[in-house]
Amino acid sequence: MSTFTSKDVARLAGVSQSTVSYVMSGKRPISDETRRRVLDAIDRLTYEPNAGARALASQRTTVVGLVVPFGVGVDTTGLLPFIETIAGVARTRDHDVLLVTADEGSAGIRRLAGRSLCDAIILMDLQTVDDRLAVAANVRTPVILIGVPADPHGMHCVDLDFAEAARLAVGELAATGHDRLALIGHPADIVHRDLNYVRRFADAARAAADAHGLPLEVIAPVEWGREAARGAAARLAAIEARRLGVVVPASNTVQPLLHALNARGLVPGRDLSVIGLLTDAAAAEAEPPVTNVSLEPRDVSRRAMETLFRLLEDRTAPPRIDLITPKLTRRQTVLPGP
Amino acid sequence: MSTFTSKDVARLAGVSQSTVSYVMSGKRPISDETRRRVLDAIDRLTYEPNAGARALASQRTTVVGLVVPFGVGVDTTGLLPFIETIAGVARTRDHDVLLVTADEGSAGIRRLAGRSLCDAIILMDLQTVDDRLAVAANVRTPVILIGVPADPHGMHCVDLDFAEAARLAVGELAATGHDRLALIGHPADIVHRDLNYVRRFADAARAAADAHGLPLEVIAPVEWGREAARGAAARLAAIEARRLGVVVPASNTVQPLLHALNARGLVPGRDLSVIGLLTDAAAAEAEPPVTNVSLEPRDVSRRAMETLFRLLEDRTAPPRIDLITPKLTRRQTVLPGP
DNA sequence: GCCGTTCATCGATACGCATCGACGATCAAC
DNA sequence: GTTGATCGTCGATGCGTATCGATGAACGGC
Numbered sequence: 001m002s003t004f005t006s007k008d009v010a011r012l013a014g015v016s017q018s019t020v021s022y023v024m025s026g027k028r029p030i031s032d033e034t035r036r037r038v039l040d041a042i043d044r045l046t047y048e049p050n051a052g053a054r055a056l057a058s059q060r061t062t063v064v065g066l067v068v069p070f071g072v073g074v075d076t077t078g079l080l081p082f083i084e085t086i087a088g089v090a091r092t093r094d095h096d097v098l099l100v101t102a103d104e105g106s107a108g109i110r111r112l113a114g115r116s117l118c119d120a121i122i123l124m125d126l127q128t129v130d131d132r133l134a135v136a137a138n139v140r141t142p143v144i145l146i147g148v149p150a151d152p153h154g155m156h157c158v159d160l161d162f163a164e165a166a167r168l169a170v171g172e173l174a175a176t177g178h179d180r181l182a183l184i185g186h187p188a189d190i191v192h193r194d195l196n197y198v199r200r201f202a203d204a205a206r207a208a209a210d211a212h213g214l215p216l217e218v219i220a221p222v223e224w225g226r227e228a229a230r231g232a233a234a235r236l237a238a239i240e241a242r243r244l245g246v247v248v249p250a251s252n253t254v255q256p257l258l259h260a261l262n263a264r265g266l267v268p269g270r271d272l273s274v275i276g277l278l279t280d281a282a283a284a285e286a287e288p289p290v291t292n293v294s295l296e297p298r299d300v301s302r303r304a305m306e307t308l309f310r311l312l313e314d315r316t317a318p319p320r321i322d323l324i325t326p327k328l329t330r331r332q333t334v335l336p337g338p
Numbered sequence: 339m340s341t342f343t344s345k346d347v348a349r350l351a352g353v354s355q356s357t358v359s360y361v362m363s364g365k366r367p368i369s370d371e372t373r374r375r376v377l378d379a380i381d382r383l384t385y386e387p388n389a390g391a392r393a394l395a396s397q398r399t400t401v402v403g404l405v406v407p408f409g410v411g412v413d414t415t416g417l418l419p420f421i422e423t424i425a426g427v428a429r430t431r432d433h434d435v436l437l438v439t440a441d442e443g444s445a446g447i448r449r450l451a452g453r454s455l456c457d458a459i460i461l462m463d464l465q466t467v468d469d470r471l472a473v474a475a476n477v478r479t480p481v482i483l484i485g486v487p488a489d490p491h492g493m494h495c496v497d498l499d500f501a502e503a504a505r506l507a508v509g510e511l512a513a514t515g516h517d518r519l520a521l522i523g524h525p526a527d528i529v530h531r532d533l534n535y536v537r538r539f540a541d542a543a544r545a546a547a548d549a550h551g552l553p554l555e556v557i558a559p560v561e562w563g564r565e566a567a568r569g570a571a572a573r574l575a576a577i578e579a580r581r582l583g584v585v586v587p588a589s590n591t592v593q594p595l596l597h598a599l600n601a602r603g604l605v606p607g608r609d610l611s612v613i614g615l616l617t618d619a620a621a622a623e624a625e626p627p628v629t630n631v632s633l634e635p636r637d638v639s640r641r642a643m644e645t646l647f648r649l650l651e652d653r654t655a656p657p658r659i660d661l662i663t664p665k666l667t668r669r670q671t672v673l674p675g676p
Numbered sequence: 677g678c679c680g681t682t683c684a685t686c687g688a689t690a691c692g693c694a695t696c697g698a699c700g701a702t703c704a705a706c
Numbered sequence: 707g708t709t710g711a712t713c714g715t716c717g718a719t720g721c722g723t724a725t726c727g728a729t730g731a732a733c734g735g736c
Contacts, residue, residue, distance in 0.1 A: 110386065
């Protein structure tokens with residue numbers, strides 16, 4: 001099963017190579033008879049057009065570059081739905097996905113764009129101030145950001161509305177009569193990387209707490225995992241409050257924290273409240289099912305891909321910041337209102 | 339910042355285009371002086387070679403195709419370490435990774451190979467009998483399987499030694515004096531897909547139990563998640579045994595099952611034993627830390643990539659089945675020996 | 677029964693790079 | 707001072723496709 005060229009197809013169909021090309025692209029009228037013969041020849045040879053040649057001639061690769069935060073931080077847990085959705089949507093539009101790890105930094109973007117490896121780039125896991133943005137702005141290839149940097153000027157951004165997420169969480173705790181709030185911070189390495197959403201959430205949470213006249217304390221574990229959760233639980237236990245409401249924006253801290261609280265005899269939903277920022281699926285499977293504000297990786301990804309393809313059709317589309325609204329779902333970890 | 343060609347570099351350096359090419363590839367001797375001028379020009383223009391043109395001329399893409407099981411089953415949890423490691427190794431060898439979702443089936447492989455989108459393909463999540471193998475065998479592009487199908491003839495396979503994993507788990511339970519074993523099966527959708535490793539593990543577990551003269555019962559939940567785990571726990575509770583040993587090959591069933599057992603007052607490590615098949619990281623973070631036989635996604639991926647690059651250098655390398663040996667780590671969920 | 681159209685197809689070219697053969701220059705050996 | 711060999715560079719060609727201009731055929735209007 002060697003590989004054929006459009007010339008082989010042309011010969012078999014008794015037409016010229018250019019006709020084969022026009023049959024495939026539909027960019028010129030072809031008689032039904034000819035089209036049939038060509039398609040038949042394509043079928044018989046199981047012909048597939050050479051991607052390199054096509055890219056070279058057409059200046060289009062039908063490939064989407066995806067820059068994912070492998071190898072940088074630890075928090076890759078929630079990444080899969082993004083990748084999965086992006087790959088899926090790409091496929092429905094006859095595109096493929098080229099994976100680039102973020103540890104390459106701006107070099108990765110330069111490579112994707114400079115070598116014409118893809119038609120557009122999706123950039124994830126932005127830092128609040130990210131040096132890749134300068135490169136992204138100076139590149140022919142359109143770039144879509146998943147995340148909102150401090151200065152999004154001229155960039156196409158899609159993300160969850162983390163500020164609204166924070167307001168939802170704080171609002172719910174206020175509405176259910178809590179008199180004191182705690183925000184579990186991210187571990188040091190995440191904070192140090194200054195990821196854009198971490199700050200967006202924290203700032204909005206603080207603002208919302210102020211607006212409700214509630215004291216908010218930030219408790220930041222230095223590490224991930226069980227030990228860190230135990231430490232955080234201890235500090236929560238030390239807080240004097242009639243009704244304590246805890247907000248946990250780091251998805252994979254939620255379950256360990258619930259455990260740690262339980263282990264201290266502090267039962268979420270009975271002795272204090274916990275609201276997590278995590279997908280509905282994860283929240284429903286947590287033990288116990290945790291009241292959550294939803295991350296919406298699939299929606300965000302879909303929206304990013306819509307933006308991307310719109311941009312491929314019309315490069316002059318004005319940049320905008322496109323925020324997906326999360327929703328709050330009440331499960332079992334928030335005290336009922338008084 | 340438009341994009342330059344090697345001709346631009348040549349002009350700036352005052353040499354011919356072919357010389358630029360030879361500087362970059364090193365395939366012919368170039369004087370130091372000339373090389374310096376060329377490299378300088380490349381640098382000044384931030385020149386990057388066009389991937390399509392390079393692929394067309396050289397018949398090499400420096401891209402690895404990765405077929406991942408998105409969109410088919412549910413069990414994508416453990417996928418990330420594979421993707422991450424493969425992408426990382428690829429980068430160290432100056433290759434990129436093109437993601438293809440398995441829901442395309444054999445068409446995906448045909449596309450990757452036919453269009454010359456990549457130099458080699460890694461195929462994950464094989465079924466025991468997989469129709470993609472026929473395509474894979476008839477394609478110019480080398481294919482590496484992660485997994486071992488029923489008929490691996492002529493295929494390069496890399497995977498965890500699931501049979502050894504089963505023997506380790508059963509052996510440990512036998513050595514610690516258990517008189518009865520239960521194997522938690524995979525949910526119906528997974529079993530129905532007849533994934534190769536599911537069968538390999540189950541068969542070996544049964545054989546090992548026989549060898550130790552221990553009765554082994556298979557308990558198969560029909561679904562994922564909490565409810566299914568609760569059902570499995572109920573059935574475990576109904577088993578009459580002095581010392582019951584439970585083997586859980588589905589990683590993401592382990593934690594829910596531990597919960598469900600606890601909820602029934604059956605404490606793993608006190609009232610019965612549980613050994614899970616999951617990564618050391620996941621086992622250590624489980625609640626309680628669970629005695630495990632290790633999945634080794636990183637080792638498996640690394641080995642697969644070694645095989646891949648060996649194959650790119652020498653296509654005649656004989657196919658082999660390369661199994662990674664798992665290890666057992668004792669934590670807190672197995673009863674101490676009598 | 678001639679001319680302007682429209683429709684379907686062909687031939688030629690460009691895309692940017694790798695690679696092969698050729699060629700001039702340098703140098704050692706005699 | 708001539709001959710070979712080696713080294714460094716150049717020009718030309720091909721990779722497989724998309725696309726542009728051209729061409730020929732069919733067709734309708736007068």
